[in-house]
Amino acid sequence: MTEHDHDHDHDHGHGIDDPAHPHNAPLSDVQLRVRALESLLTDKGLVDPAALDALIDTYETKVGPRNGALVVARAWTDPAFKQRLLANASEPLAELGFLGRQGEDMVVLENTASLHNLVVCTLCSCYPWPVLGLPPVWYKSAPYRSRAVIDPRGVLRDFGVELPDDVEVRVWDSTAELRYLVLPLRPAGTEGMTEDELIPLVTRDAMIGTALVQPPGAR
Ligand code: FE
Numbered sequence: 240m241t242e243h244d245h246d247h248d249h250d251h252g253h254g255i256d257d258p259a260h261p262h263n264a265p266l267s268d269v270q271l272r273v274r275a276l277e278s279l280l281t282d283k284g285l286v287d288p289a290a291l292d293a294l295i296d297t298y299e300t301k302v303g304p305r306n307g308a309l310v311v312a313r314a315w316t317d318p319a320f321k322q323r324l325l326a327n328a329s330e331p332l333a334e335l336g337f338l339g340r341q342g343e344d345m346v347v348l349e350n351t352a353s354l355h356n357l358v359v360c361t362l363c364s365c366y367p368w369p370v371l372g373l374p375p376v377w378y379k380s381a382p383y384r385s386r387a388v389i390d391p392r393g394v395l396r397d398f399g400v401e402l403p404d405d406v407e408v409r410v411w412d413s414t415a416e417l418r419y420l421v422l423p424l425r426p427a428g429t430e431g432m433t434e435d436e437l438i439p440l441v442t443r444d445a446m447i448g449t450a451l452v453q454p455p456g457a458r
Contacts, residue, residue, distance in 0.1 A: 304443035306337045307370035312437035315425045341368035342418055349422045355406050356421045357448035359387035360413040367418035398449040421446050426454040
């Protein structure tokens with residue numbers, strides 16, 4: 240996806256053929272199929288294309304994983320906030336406006352020097368939308384969903400994460416009722432950094448548990 244595809248600050252009353260949204264490049268097979276499906280649903284009156292645009296844009300660009308990164312950075316810099324977050328995440332998240340559809344009941348899992356948390360949804364693809372945005376494709380894939388439980392260290396290794404043997408790996412299975420956000424370990428070398436400086440270090444995968452937060456300059 241390019242920036243252009245989501246630069247939706249104009250009114251989308253005309254659906255997919257909106258002349259204000261020109262497409263010069265040929266469409267891929269998937270794009271063609273999505274368009275065909277969208278136009279069929281629109282013709283049948285089943286979806287409002289403007290609402291669809293707004294929904295996708297909200298979760299992909301406005302919400303995205305940036306909300307989660309802010310939560311993590313704040314927890315790293317504000318001990319009182321962290322304490323409240325770990326005790327009952329829904330309350331401080333609601334105050335930030337990060338509760339809502341697909342994220343009503345949230346639990347924050349703290350990674351420590353001896354514990355690493357990994358989140359999966361073995362049944363389908365439950366994911367905390369308000370803090371992480373749309374789930375990545377691999378999160379919804381059958382191999383991740385089955386292997387995360389059977390062989391979490393193997394999955395982590397595939398993601399390039401090698402944990403010492405004395406670090407316990409705990410796997411959490413999301414459900415429609417309960418969704419998890421991993422509070423990653425704050426990397427060494429970030430001691431003097433502010434919340435705003437820490438936010439860009441926090442990746443989506445680190446908040447799912449399939450990555451560690453790297454110190455600045457390490458990526
Ligand atoms: Fe699910």
